[in-house]
Amino acid sequence: xxxxxxxxxxxxxxxxxNLTINCTSSKTLYGLYWYKQKYGEGLIFLMMLQKGGEEKSxxxxxxxxxxxxxxxxxxxxxxxxxxxxxxxxxADLGSARQLTFGSGTQLTVLP
Amino acid sequence: NAGVTQTPxxxxxxxxxxxxxxxAQDMNHEYMYWYRQDPGMGLRLIHYSVGEGTTAKGEVxxxxxxxxxxxxxxxxxxxxxxxxxxSVYFCASSSRETQYFGPGTRLxxx
Numbered sequence: 221x222x223x224x225x226x227x228x229x230x231x232x233x234x235x236x237x238n239l240t241i242n243c244t245s246s247k248t249l250y251g252l253y254w255y256k257q258k259y260g261e262g263l264i265f266l267m268m269l270q271k272g273g274e275e276k277s278x279x280x281x282x283x284x285x286x287x288x289x290x291x292x293x294x295x296x297x298x299x300x301x302x303x304x305x306x307x308x309x310x311a312d313l314g315s316a317r318q319l320t321f322g323s324g325t326q327l328t329v330l331p
Numbered sequence: 332n333a334g335v336t337q338t339p340x341x342x343x344x345x346x347x348x349x350x351x352x353x354x355a356q357d358m359n360h361e362y363m364y365w366y367r368q369d370p371g372m373g374l375r376l377i378h379y380s381v382g383e384g385t386t387a388k389g390e391v392x393x394x395x396x397x398x399x400x401x402x403x404x405x406x407x408x409x410x411x412x413x414x415x416x417x418s419v420y421f422c423a424s425s426s427r428e429t430q431y432f433g434p435g436t437r438l439x440x441x
Contacts, residue, residue, distance in 0.1 A: 224373075226373075229371075253429060253430070260435075261434060261435070262335075262421060262432040262433055262434045262435055263374075263421070263423075263432040265429045265430075265431070268428060268429055308373060308374070310374075310430070317362050317425050317430075318364075318376060318379065318389070319376075319430060320376075321366075321374040321375075322373050323371055323372055323373040324373055
């Protein structure tokens with residue numbers, strides 16, 4: 221969706237390196253959801269952010285929503301091969317629990 | 332608690348054939364969704380439902396129909412399949428916190 225831009229499209233990192241994925245909206249975000257997808261499988265919910273400036277962490281993954289609520293970043297510290305997959309951001313743009321998704325970031329972690 | 336399940340997992344159709352994809356959820360969610368996922372395009376919403384007996388169009392509804400006769404089930408129909416409908420189809424149901432996704436159905440239309 222052009223309303224939601226996700227970058228980069230793909231990322232290859234060496235195991236142990238840090239990385240960041242960005243999700244930018246052209247509209248105010250009422251909620252921003254991060255999902256992970258492994259090839260051939262469904263989406264697994266990671267985190268949801270709603271408040272400007274909010275930051276959440278789970279294990280080595282941290283997600284932030286900026287103060288203006290139009291951009292979110294997902295940061296992985298000390299990446300591992302288990303982090304590999306497609307990361308998708310989904311945005312609540314104010315339409316009754318409908319989510320608009322970014323095009324995804326394919327993450328490869330080399331051992 | 333199975334969450335969201337989808338049937339079938341994989342299907343091959345010839346152009347013009349019809350089929351129905353079944354989605355079931357056991358979380359008592361009111362909201363349910365059908366998406367399609369194509370390379371480089373993320374997920375696009377086809378149709379959704381905010382409760383039993385109600386359906387609404389999403390971003391890409393053409394060529395698809397849906398029904399929500401029971402709260403736990405959401406059916407997606409293709410009346411006359413076209414090669415452009417080759418895709419991976421995901422069903423989801425929603426709580427107040429997030430959407431829960433099924434494992435997907437891979438559809439190939441020849």
